[in-house]
Structures are given as C-alpha cells and as structure tokens.
Amino acid sequence: MSFLRGGSSAPSGGVxxxxxxxxxxxxxxxxxxxxxxxxxCHSKCISTRYAEGDLNKGESVCIDRCVAKxxxxxxxxxxxxxxxxxxxxASGAGGGFSPI
Amino acid sequence: xxxxxxxxxEQAHMTKVIEKRQMQDFLRLYSNLVEKCFNTCxxxxxxxxxxxxxxxxxxxxxxxxxxxxxxVGARFAEQNAENMNQGGS
Numbered sequence: 001m002s003f004l005r006g007g008s009s010a011p012s013g014g015v016x017x018x019x020x021x022x023x024x025x026x027x028x029x030x031x032x033x034x035x036x037x038x039x040x041c042h043s044k045c046i047s048t049r050y051a052e053g054d055l056n057k058g059e060s061v062c063i064d065r066c067v068a069k070x071x072x073x074x075x076x077x078x079x080x081x082x083x084x085x086x087x088x089x090a091s092g093a094g095g096g097f098s099p100i
Numbered sequence: 101x102x103x104x105x106x107x108x109x110e111q112a113h114m115t116k117v118i119e120k121r122q123m124q125d126f127l128r129l130y131s132n133l134v135e136k137c138f139n140t141c142x143x144x145x146x147x148x149x150x151x152x153x154x155x156x157x158x159x160x161x162x163x164x165x166x167x168x169x170x171x172v173g174a175r176f177a178e179q180n181a182e183n184m185n186q187g188g189s
Contacts, residue, residue, distance in 0.1 A: 034172075046165075050157045053159065054164070054167065060171065068179070
C-alpha cells in the first residue's frame with residue numbers, strides 16, 4: 001500500500017525528515033484503515049445478542065468475507081479517485097483534488 | 101510499509117513512533133469497547149448494580165470483540181502479503 005514515495009536526499013547519517021513524515025503518514029493511514037475495517041465488520045457480522053464469548057462459525061466466515069470485500073472496495077475506490085484525478089489534470093479543469 | 105531503505109537513526113525513530121501509536125490505539129480501542137458493550141448490554145436502570153445477566157453480556161461482548169479483532173488482523177495481514185506479492189506496492 002506504499003503509494004507515498006520520494007523525498008529529498010538525506011545528509012549523511014542524519015535523519016531524513018521528509019522520509020520519516022511520509023512513513024508516519026502511511027502508518028497513520030494503514031492504522032486508520034484497519035480500525036475502520038474492525039468497526040465496520042463488527043457492526044455487520046457480529047450479532048448483539050452476545051450469548052457466548054466465542055465467535056461462531058457464521059460470524060467467522062462473515063468476518064473473512066467482510067475483510068476481503070473491504071479490501072476490494074478500498075482498491076476500487078482508490079483506482080476511481082486516481083483516474084478521476086488524472087482525467088481532471090489532463091483536461092486542465094480546476095476543482096476536484098490532485099491524485100495522491 | 102517498507103523500511104529497508106531507512107538508516108539506523110531513522111529506524112529507531114520509527115520504532116518509537118510505532119510504539120507510541122500502538123499505545124494510543126490500544127487506549128482508543130479500550131474506550132470504544134466500553135461504550136459499545138455498555139450500549140448493547142446495559143438497558144435496565146431499575147438498579148444501580150450490574151445484574152448477572154448484564155455482567156455476562158459484558159464479558160461475552162468484550163471477549164467476542166477481542167477475538168473478532170484478532171481474526172480481522174490475521175485476514176488483513178494475509179491480504180497485505182497477497183497485495184505485496186501481486187502488485188508490488
């Protein structure tokens with residue numbers, strides 16, 4: 001998921017601030033993505049009866065599928081945003097926002 | 101996330117950042133879970149104390165969420181590994 005690259009060259013042995021900031025941003029993005037996935041799949045798959053502490057078979061299967069779908073949605077939305085951004089840039093239109 | 105092109109100082113810094121984030125994440129998970137389980141399980145305010153039914157519900161809620169989170173984490177890691185192998189992010 002590393003779509004953030006680049007950064008200026010570092011002084012020898014020093015800490016490259018740009019690289020660090022990019023890495024931290026990526027870390028935050030991935031963490032946020034994971035947390036949203038947990039919350040979404042919980043509300044969709046886990047019944048609120050809480051009859052027992054373990055996941056039953058239905059819930060387990062639901063979770064597996066939920067994760068796969070969530071991932072797919074993320075890819076498709078990302079592709080769509082990028083292509084739309086590229087189309088905007090090509091047509092020279094203002095508005096919208098630049099692709100990541 | 102690929103940290104192979106980071107030198108020692110940068111890796112040490114990233115490790116500290118990751119640790120701090122993990123702790124913050126855990127605390128957020130904790131407060132989220134408290135709210136979620138309270139909202140689902142505690143609906144009877146005729147008494148101040150938790151009934152045994154409510155207590156069982158809370159215990160199950162917590163355990164279930166933790167197991168759920170672990171499972172999502174495992175699947176997520178698998179998906180990530182698959183993505184790395186396929187496209188090369």
